[in-house]
Structure formats: structure tokens, C-alpha cells
Amino acid sequence: MYSKEDKEIIEHLLACYPEEGCGIILNQRGKLKWVPCTNVAEDKENSFKIDPSEYIKASLSGDIHAVVHSHPDCDEGPSEKDIVTSNFLNIPYIVFTLPELKKFTHIPEYKETPLLGRTYEFGRNDCYSLVRDYYKQKLDIILPSIEFEDDWWEKGLNYFDDLYESFGFVEVDNPKIHDMIIFNIYSKIPNHCGIYIGEGLFMHHAEHRLSCRESLYSGWNKHIKRYIRCKQFV
Numbered sequence: 373m374y375s376k377e378d379k380e381i382i383e384h385l386l387a388c389y390p391e392e393g394c395g396i397i398l399n400q401r402g403k404l405k406w407v408p409c410t411n412v413a414e415d416k417e418n419s420f421k422i423d424p425s426e427y428i429k430a431s432l433s434g435d436i437h438a439v440v441h442s443h444p445d446c447d448e449g450p451s452e453k454d455i456v457t458s459n460f461l462n463i464p465y466i467v468f469t470l471p472e473l474k475k476f477t478h479i480p481e482y483k484e485t486p487l488l489g490r491t492y493e494f495g496r497n498d499c500y501s502l503v504r505d506y507y508k509q510k511l512d513i514i515l516p517s518i519e520f521e522d523d524w525w526e527k528g529l530n531y532f533d534d535l536y537e538s539f540g541f542v543e544v545d546n547p548k549i550h551d552m553i554i555f556n557i558y559s560k561i562p563n564h565c566g567i568y569i570g571e572g573l574f575m576h577h578a579e580h581r582l583s584c585r586e587s588l589y590s591g592w593n594k595h596i597k598r599y600i601r602c603k604q605f606v
Contacts, residue, residue, distance in 0.1 A: 377406055382473060384408040385442040389470050391416035394441040396427070397466070399489050400434035401590070402581025417444060435488045435584055438464040438477075449476030462486065484509050487575065490583040495520065499565050502577040503552055506567050511550060513602065515539060525561035532562040532597075541600040550605065553588075555595045562597045 377397070385393035388411065395408040407430050413421040420441045430436065439458070443449075447469050450458070458465040459480045467476045487506055490497045500518060507513040516539060518531055532554045536543075541552065547568040553576075555564040566576030569585065574592070577583035586592060 380406045390444045392420040394420040397438040398434040399437040402584045440466045444470045450478040525559045525563040544601045547599045551601045554597045556597045
């Protein structure tokens with residue numbers, strides 16, 4: 373059985389046949405979106421190259437979750453070139469064979485757990501675990517683990533405000549890259565966090581969504597409780 377997303381992809385790839393079709397699965401505000409692209413390779417029946425302008429446009433509107441292309445009249449999955457490029461870019465490559473419509477997915481050999489595109493799982497892949505992994509991967513700083521209770525903010529537990537000073541953070545007025553952002557999402561008690569990554573963007577992992585980058589000015593700024601910074605960067 374194919375998902376709705378797969379059906380949209382297949383429709384585009386079949387329309388490109390016998391040439392290789394291609395496109396991008398975009399992580400846009402934590403939701404996956406299929407973006408069909410133009411193949412500008414010289415030999416379109418045996419290779420693909422996404423139009424660079426389309427790739428850049430997509431990357432500016434979200435995070436590249438996967439690259440998709442077809443193998444016309446072929447029943448094999450990713451080629452050696454596909455695998456090498458996928459590993460280099462740290463982006464999964466998905467291949468559909470035509471006309472059989474077999475689906476192959478190559479997951480790159482990540483050296484670390486990727487920060488973007490994670491599936492939400494409370495206590496394992498959530499907003500705070502993303503912050504912890506960001507600090508470890510980007511800054512080699514190990515933050516303490518917290519075992520959050522479900523719906524803690526509804527029980528009067530204030531983890532973020534009670535613990536951030538003991539974790540080595542201080543409150544600041546304006547954010548810089550690597551600062552943590554604490555949010556009140558329709559609650560008097562802080563119940564969400566993310567990382568400021570510059571130019572009005574932040575990285576976070578909201579419930580029922582994939583981890584992603586978003587603009588603070590897409591509505592999130594009205595929920596900001598405070599910015600906090602690791603003391604060693606003050």
C-alpha cells in the first residue's frame with residue numbers, strides 16, 4: 373500500500389517517464405511536503421540532477437528530508453553514486469523503479485543522530501532531548517537528563533524555570549546562536565524549549581511533528597518566556 377505522499381510522488385515520476393523524475397521531500401514546520409523538481413541532467417533517461425534554483429528555493433522554505441528520483445526500466449535500487457551522494461549530504465535517497473514501482477530507501481551512514489527530521493516520542497525524541505543532543509553535537513557540552521512527567525505544566529511542575537540556573541544557564545535579553553529559548557505554549561508554566569540558530573530562526577521539536585527549523589516570527593515569538601545562555605558564553 374502506498375501513502376498519500378507516495379501516490380503524489382509516483383504520479384510525478386510516471387509523468388516524467390521514460391526520463392528519470394526527481395523531487396524533494398521537505399520538512400516544513402514539522403510536516404512533510406512533496407516538492408516535484410525538474411531534472412536538468414544531460415542524459416535524463418539514465419541520470420538526474422535537480423535544478424539548482426529549485427533545490428535552493430526548497431531549502432530556504434524548509435529542511436530537506438529526502439531526495440527522490442526514479443529508475444526507469446530498471447528494478448534496482450540506489451546506485452553506487454546515489455549512495456555516495458546520500459552519505460556525503462547526510463540526506464536519505466528514495467528510489468522508485470519504473471514501471472514496477474518498487475520503492476527503495478537508502479539511509480545515510482550518519483556519524484551522529486541527525487537533529488532534524490526526528491519523529492516525536494515523549495521522553496526520548498522531544499524538545500529537551502533535541503536541545504541536549506544539539507549541545508553535545510555542536511558544542512561538546514553535556515546537559516543533565518530530565519525525566520519529565522507527562523503534562524507536567526498542568527501539575528504545577530516548573531522544570532525549566534526551576535533548573536536552568538543549576539544547569540549553568542543565565543537569562544539574557546536578546547538571543548545569540550546556541551541560546552536556549554523557553555516557551556509558554558498556552559500555559560502559565562514553561563512547557564517547550566528550542567535552540568536559537570540565528571537570523572530569527574530556531575530549531576525545536578514540537579509534539580506530533582518532526583524536529584525542524586522555523587522562524588520565530590511565524591507566531592512562536594508571542595509564546596517566548598525567556599532566552600537563556602550557557603554561562604561560558606556570557
